[in-house]
Amino acid sequence: xxxxxxxxxxxxxxxxxxxxxxxxxxxxxxxxxxxxxxxxxxxxxxxxxxxxxxxxxxxxxxxxxxxxxxxxxxxxxxxxxxxxxxxxxxxxxxxxxxxxxxxxxxxxxxxxxxxxxxxxxxxxxxxxxxxxxxxxxxxxxxxxxxxxxxxxxxxxxxxxxxxxxxxxxxxxxxxxxxxxxxxxxxxxxxxxxxxxxxxxxxxxxxxxxxxxxxxxxxxxxxxxxxxxxxxxxxxxxxxxxxxxxxxxxxxxxxxxxxxxxxxxxxxxxxxxxxx
Amino acid sequence: xxxxxxxxxxxxxxxxxxxxxxxxxxxxxxxxxxxxxxxxxxxxxxxxxxxxxxxxxxxxxxxxxxxxxxxxxxxxxxxxxxxxxxxxxxxxxxxxxxxxxxxxxxxxxxxxxxxxxxxxxxxxxxxxxxxxxxxxxxxxxxxxxxxxxxxxxxxxxxxxxxxxxxxxxxxxxxxxxxxxxxxxxxxxxxxxxxxxxxxxxxxxxxxxxxxxxxxxxxxxxxxxxxxxxxxxxxxxxxxxxxxxxxxxxxxxxxxxxxxxxxxxxxxxxxx
Ligand SMILES: Nc1ncnc2c1ncn2[C@@H]1O[C@H](COP(=O)(O)OP(=O)(O)OP(=O)(O)O)[C@@H](O)[C@H]1O
Ligand SMILES: [Mg+2]
Numbered sequence: 001x002x003x004x005x006x007x008x009x010x011x012x013x014x015x016x017x018x019x020x021x022x023x024x025x026x027x028x029x030x031x032x033x034x035x036x037x038x039x040x041x042x043x044x045x046x047x048x049x050x051x052x053x054x055x056x057x058x059x060x061x062x063x064x065x066x067x068x069x070x071x072x073x074x075x076x077x078x079x080x081x082x083x084x085x086x087x088x089x090x091x092x093x094x095x096x097x098x099x100x101x102x103x104x105x106x107x108x109x110x111x112x113x114x115x116x117x118x119x120x121x122x123x124x125x126x127x128x129x130x131x132x133x134x135x136x137x138x139x140x141x142x143x144x145x146x147x148x149x150x151x152x153x154x155x156x157x158x159x160x161x162x163x164x165x166x167x168x169x170x171x172x173x174x175x176x177x178x179x180x181x182x183x184x185x186x187x188x189x190x191x192x193x194x195x196x197x198x199x200x201x202x203x204x205x206x207x208x209x210x211x212x213x214x215x216x217x218x219x220x221x222x223x224x225x226x227x228x229x230x231x232x233x234x235x236x237x238x239x240x241x242x243x244x245x246x247x248x249x250x251x252x253x254x255x256x257x258x259x260x261x262x263x264x265x266x267x268x269x270x271x272x273x274x275x
Numbered sequence: 276x277x278x279x280x281x282x283x284x285x286x287x288x289x290x291x292x293x294x295x296x297x298x299x300x301x302x303x304x305x306x307x308x309x310x311x312x313x314x315x316x317x318x319x320x321x322x323x324x325x326x327x328x329x330x331x332x333x334x335x336x337x338x339x340x341x342x343x344x345x346x347x348x349x350x351x352x353x354x355x356x357x358x359x360x361x362x363x364x365x366x367x368x369x370x371x372x373x374x375x376x377x378x379x380x381x382x383x384x385x386x387x388x389x390x391x392x393x394x395x396x397x398x399x400x401x402x403x404x405x406x407x408x409x410x411x412x413x414x415x416x417x418x419x420x421x422x423x424x425x426x427x428x429x430x431x432x433x434x435x436x437x438x439x440x441x442x443x444x445x446x447x448x449x450x451x452x453x454x455x456x457x458x459x460x461x462x463x464x465x466x467x468x469x470x471x472x473x474x475x476x477x478x479x480x481x482x483x484x485x486x487x488x489x490x491x492x493x494x495x496x497x498x499x500x501x502x503x504x505x506x507x508x509x510x511x512x513x514x515x516x517x518x519x520x521x522x523x524x525x526x527x528x529x530x531x532x533x534x535x536x537x538x539x540x541x542x543x544x545x546x
Binding site: 033036092099100101104122124125136139141 | 282383
């Protein structure tokens with residue numbers, strides 16, 4: 001859920017200053033290919049029956065295709081695109097979770113990722129245990145998590161539910177915890193994937209305000225969302241991904257409009273929040 | 276600055292890898308503890324099962340020895356329980372490790388960390404489950420009236436070798452399972468076969484000569500033989516047994532780690 005790359009933190013865990021307009025992330029000609037077996041699991045029988053005929057029971061998905069993109073400090077970059085466009089995959093590559101299949105990614109600074117599915121990877125554990133495990137896996141020390149835990153719990157407003165197994169959480173409660181973790185860690189580069197749109201109106205507003213607070217010159221924010229109104233509100237640059245490639249990049253309103261025209265959705269209440 | 280480039284077969288930069296593994300050691304202990312807690316979560320006896328399990332197991336085998344063996348030979352019973360518990364340490368590493376990568380999908384897809392932490396945690400869980408059984412072994416030894424001696428300190432290096440082997444097996448099998456999921460279904464039979472091929476239900480010295488030669492190919496034969504020598508007869512194990520056990524353990528650990536590390540950056544796109 002969070003991943004703090006060690007390199008940009010010095011021995012005392014203090015963030016270095018980043019100049020405005022310095023490059024935060026540089027992506028050049030990146031491609032990403034997933035290999036999954038069609039039969040869900042590569043079983044012996046399938047292997048045996050396909051041995052002689054040289055047929056492959058794998059599905060190869062090109063999730064990203066020759067993507068080049070620079071993100072500068074001081075920008076809030078919105079990433080939009082239809083389901084399966086490769087948005088989450090791009091975030092995984094930027095945060096070093098998945099190595100790209102082609103190309104090169106350079107990251108200057110510490111990254112915290114919030115890919116909605118990552119928080120609460122073990123649903124039978126409590127929210128508290130998941131926050132600790134996620135933080136430890138991301139390379140934080142127990143003391144660092146101790147120091148921030150109260151703030152996380154407060155911001156998420158989960159109350160007693162923090163000590164309840166996460167399988168009992170509603171999806172909104174999941175998202176609250178996920179967002180609270182990401183927004184509390186205060187990395188140089190903050191990636192928020194989806195978690196903005198699942199909360200209720202009050203929490204949505206609260207998290208939007210937090211995002212605006214985090215919008216400083218020495219930080220880069222990357223927001224993935226289907227909520228166009230939110231993107232238009234907080235971002236100063238938008239990238240539109242389609243089938244793994246960058247279709248357009250530029251000023252928010254123009255890019256969003258092009259995307260909506262392309263998707264042939266009229267401007268309606270639904271399209272503002274959930275395209 | 277961090278640079279991410281395409282995955283190439285071969286080891287990652289080892290110093291950076293080990294450093295980031297070391298800095299996350301708290302994750303391993305926290306993760307294994309939460310797994311242990313979860314396994315017995317909601318049961319009436321809870322953590323007590325860690326001691327009840329081996330007790331019940333040795334009770335069942337006591338019946339087996341008593342009824343089928345027709346004798347209540349005290350050293351045989353001590354051999355059986357102590358060997359069985361060490362065998363369970365190894366087999367728990369295998370059964371716990373096999374799914375550690377494929378079950379960690381969500382964590383692997385969303386966090387960057389050295390993947391080897393997951394099978395290592397499975398090994399630590401197996402160790403936690405083994406420790407209470409050690410106490411059971413000593414209680415049984417005392418009850419059946421076996422003698423103690425300083426030679427029993429050999430148990431420490433033997434346990435160290437067993438752990439190396441267990442971690443190696445967990446790492447190896449978790450990686451195999453990413454590419455060949457059938458291994459999960461084969462595993463129970465493999466473990467059973469290994470049990471019958473190993474000196475647990477019988478003693479190594481009762482095997483016919485020609486079998487003893489073949490057993491050099493069994494990674495845990497010499498380990499279990501040395502263990503029984505120490506825990507039952509309170510005598511020093513033979514040097515050649517110890518060396519062969521160590522060679523197997525190191526061989527599997529090194530091979531398994533290489534196999535794993537060379538592929539782990541490929542895991543996330545194969546779940
Ligand atoms: N772990 C995976 N294994 C195999 N294929 C995957 C995996 N994750 C994503 N894909 C595939 O990669 C493509 C891009 O997926 P991705 O999750 O990046 O889309 P997305 O833009 O985040 O979509 P959404 O808006 O629904 O979140 C899809 O075709 C998807 O099927
Ligand atoms: Mg997504």
